[in-house]
Amino acid sequence: MKVTAITCEAYNLLHHGTLVLADISANGIRIDTELLRYNIDKVARMIARTEKELKNSPIWQDWRKRYGSKAKLTSGHQLGCVLMEHYPDTWKEEGRLTATGKPKTDEETLSTIEIPFVQKYVYLSKLNKLRSTYLQGILRETDANGFLHPMFGLGLARTYRSQSDHPNFQNQPIRIPWMAKFIRSCFVARPGRHLVEIDLKGAEVCVSACYNRDPKLIAYVSNPALDMHRDMAAEIFKCTIDQVNKDVRHTAKNLFVFPQFYGDWYLSCAKNIWDAIRKRKLHLNDGTDMFTHLKKKGISRLGACKPKTPALPGTFEKHMQDVEHAFWYDRFKVYTEWKERWFAEYQKKGWFQTLTGFIIQGFLNKKEVINYGIQGSAFHCLLWSLIKLHSYIQRHNMKTLIVGQIHDSILADVPAEELHQFLDIANRIITKQLPAAWPWIIVPIVAEVEASPLGGSWFDKKPVELK
DNA sequence: AAACAGTGCGCG
DNA sequence: AAAGCGCGCACTGTTT
Numbered sequence: 371m372k373v374t375a376i377t378c379e380a381y382n383l384l385h386h387g388t389l390v391l392a393d394i395s396a397n398g399i400r401i402d403t404e405l406l407r408y409n410i411d412k413v414a415r416m417i418a419r420t421e422k423e424l425k426n427s428p429i430w431q432d433w434r435k436r437y438g439s440k441a442k443l444t445s446g447h448q449l450g451c452v453l454m455e456h457y458p459d460t461w462k463e464e465g466r467l468t469a470t471g472k473p474k475t476d477e478e479t480l481s482t483i484e485i486p487f488v489q490k491y492v493y494l495s496k497l498n499k500l501r502s503t504y505l506q507g508i509l510r511e512t513d514a515n516g517f518l519h520p521m522f523g524l525g526l527a528r529t530y531r532s533q534s535d536h537p538n539f540q541n542q543p544i545r546i547p548w549m550a551k552f553i554r555s556c557f558v559a560r561p562g563r564h565l566v567e568i569d570l571k572g573a574e575v576c577v578s579a580c581y582n583r584d585p586k587l588i589a590y591v592s593n594p595a596l597d598m599h600r601d602m603a604a605e606i607f608k609c610t611i612d613q614v615n616k617d618v619r620h621t622a623k624n625l626f627v628f629p630q631f632y633g634d635w636y637l638s639c640a641k642n643i644w645d646a647i648r649k650r651k652l653h654l655n656d657g658t659d660m661f662t663h664l665k666k667k668g669i670s671r672l673g674a675c676k677p678k679t680p681a682l683p684g685t686f687e688k689h690m691q692d693v694e695h696a697f698w699y700d701r702f703k704v705y706t707e708w709k710e711r712w713f714a715e716y717q718k719k720g721w722f723q724t725l726t727g728f729i730i731q732g733f734l735n736k737k738e739v740i741n742y743g744i745q746g747s748a749f750h751c752l753l754w755s756l757i758k759l760h761s762y763i764q765r766h767n768m769k770t771l772i773v774g775q776i777h778d779s780i781l782a783d784v785p786a787e788e789l790h791q792f793l794d795i796a797n798r799i800i801t802k803q804l805p806a807a808w809p810w811i812i813v814p815i816v817a818e819v820e821a822s823p824l825g826g827s828w829f830d831k832k833p834v835e836l837k
Numbered sequence: 838a839a840a841c842a843g844t845g846c847g848c849g
Numbered sequence: 850a851a852a853g854c855g856c857g858c859a860c861t862g863t864t865t
Contacts, residue, residue: 445861446844465852468844476845499846503858529855531849538857541848549847574849632853677852741854745849777849777855 377727384524387753390760391522391532391775398517399539399557399773400783401508402827406556410505413497413552420494429487444498446475449491457483464676496549504553507537518557522775524753528738530728530746531777532753540776554829558822559783560771565822566782566789567831568796570752573778576813577748578631580725582708583812586701591813599623605693606643608667613654621646630697633737637675640690644672713739725810726750751804751815752778758799768792786824793819797836 421443424430433452434441442448450473454461460482461473468474477495480488512518520539522532534540542557543549559565570576572591575598579587590598603614603622614622625642646652652660664670664686673685681688698706716722716739721731724743734742756775763770770788774781784792800817820831 442861447861470843472844474844495845499859502860503847507858527855531855533856535857538848541846541857543847545848629853632855634853635851638852735851737852737854745855749849779849 376723376729380727383726383750383753383757386757387524387532390757390772391524393760394772394774395519395521397771397773397783398513398519399781400560401512401516401518402556402558403509403512403516406505406509406512409552409556410501410509413501413505417494417497417501420490420497424487424490424494427487443491443494447472450475453483453488496546500543500549500552504537504543504549505556508553508556511537520774527746528730529742529749530724530726530730531749532775534775539774551829555827557828559825559827561825562786564784564786564789564824565773565826565828565831566784566792566834567779567820567828568782568800569779569818569820570748570755570800571816571818573748573751573815574744575631576811576815577725577751578705578744579813580747580810581712581744582705584702584704584708587705588813599627602627602693602697605696606690607652607654607660608664608669608689609654613656615653615655617650618652618654618660621650621652626693630694632741636690636694637677637687639694640672640687641675643690644686709736709740724750725808749777751808751811752780754807755796755800755804756780758803759796762795762799766791781828784821789821793834793836 424443429452430443432455433448436452437448450461453475454473460479461467466474466479473479477492480492508518511520518537520534521536522534522539524530524532526533532540543553557565575587576591579591587598590596597611597619599619599622600611600614603609603619604611606622606626607614607618621643625646626639629639629642647660654660654663668684669686669689671685673681673687675687681691712722713736716734721729722739722743723729725747728746730742730746752775756772759780760772762768763772768788768791769785770792771783772780773783780796782792796819797817801815805811805815817836819834819836821834822828822831
């Protein structure tokens with residue numbers, strides 16, 4: 371793919387953005403190295419204990435017999451071969467083999483084998499990831515003064531997003547709370563300061579609405595009284611919006627709406643949601659178990675989920691097929707028309723231009739053509755804000771330091787006495803100046819703020835009300 | 838010893 | 850017709 375910034379404005383964005391990102395790297399984020407070392411020891415002990423437990427199992431005896439001195443507890447390939455003997459059916463299902471035809475041993479596949487040995491293996495993998503990639507990765511890159519300087523680049527991602535390395539600051543754990551705690555509690559504010567994270571609320575959905583101009587999507591992101599994820603939850607689970615609780619909404623958002631926007635299809639959504647009902651024990655607001663509720667609504671099973679076999683009535687698979695159809699051909703039909711037009715135009719020309727003035731060309735499939743512009747422009751909203759914010763901080767001789775950036779959020783280390791001023795200007799840039807500078811932004815942009823206690827950690831951040 | 842392909846998993 | 854977009858990093862197992 372050829373990467374060319376064409377408009378002058380697009381060039382300037384990358385130019386100034388690069389300078390700001392370099393400054394962010396130079397500032398660095400403070401690391402509690404003592405806690406980091408303590409956590410590394412603690413996780414090491416957890417790993418040792420888990421390995422010992424696994425090695426007491428008869429399955430490990432079997433494993434040893436097979437591989438002798440080459441037997442390795444961390445080898446997914448070896449595990450796959452050992453388990454294949456006892457659970458061959460696990461890998462008979464569609465999509466359970468790797469690209470080279472070997473049995474997959476990812477968490478998703480292994481979660482179907484509900485024996486302690488396998489579940490413990492999954493846990494051990496997580497512990498090893500935590501120790502190697504994150505805790506040790508951070509320690510390795512931390513300088514002698516206790517500051518970490520992640521790098522950020524604008525010249526690599528095909529979407530014109532940024533990337534980060536040494537270490538990657540943009541994939542530090544947050545979704546699994548116990549993992550997040552081990553790591554994020556080591557990222558701390560400098561003395562007398564707060565770590566402040568400012569997020570562009572629903573950035574990609576907002577920017578998507580600016581591309582496709584679907585009136586219903588625009589309404590959803592413009593009217594705080596409306597809630598797309600809640601509405602979709604009600605459709606997916608055949609209930610009223612009052613019956614939707616946080617967990618159910620979260621499931622609809624992350625296992626249907628977002629995947630659909632990225633080009634996923636109903637069959638994979640159906641499987642994932644059905645799994646989530648079981649694993650997360652979903653229920654309605656009044657306490658009714660979700661499976662019981664769906665049964666009452668005429669849905670008693672998932673269905674075969676075979677791509678070439680038509681979905682049968684009374685299955686969740688069939689229901690999700692209908693939900694998907696209504697989603698794209700009724701609710702968001704203007705969005706669908708835009709997708710068709712956008713892709714057809716690309717096929718004719720071989721390139722397209724993003725709303726922020728970048729050309730993207732090369733051999734791309736439909737999903738890439740649909741997604742790249744949205745993903746890139748959403749990040750550029752953040753980058754533009756970041757540049758403005760940085761410039762304001764310099765001009766006003768503020769002591770605030772911007773220390774990181776994660777696609778749609780900014781992390782800053784803010785002296786207590788500057789907190790009010792900082793939040794005020796950041797909010798003004800994001801919600802007022804940004805939409806004023808870019809007329810293609812036709813929906814409100816909202817900032818969300820979280821802050822750590824004084825001298826506290828990234829893990830301890832709590833929402834802050836913006837006035 | 839170094840490079841490479843394949844796999845898996847963390848984040849938005 | 851195919852069946853989720855973008856990244857970085859660690860590890861296994863093989864090849865150079």
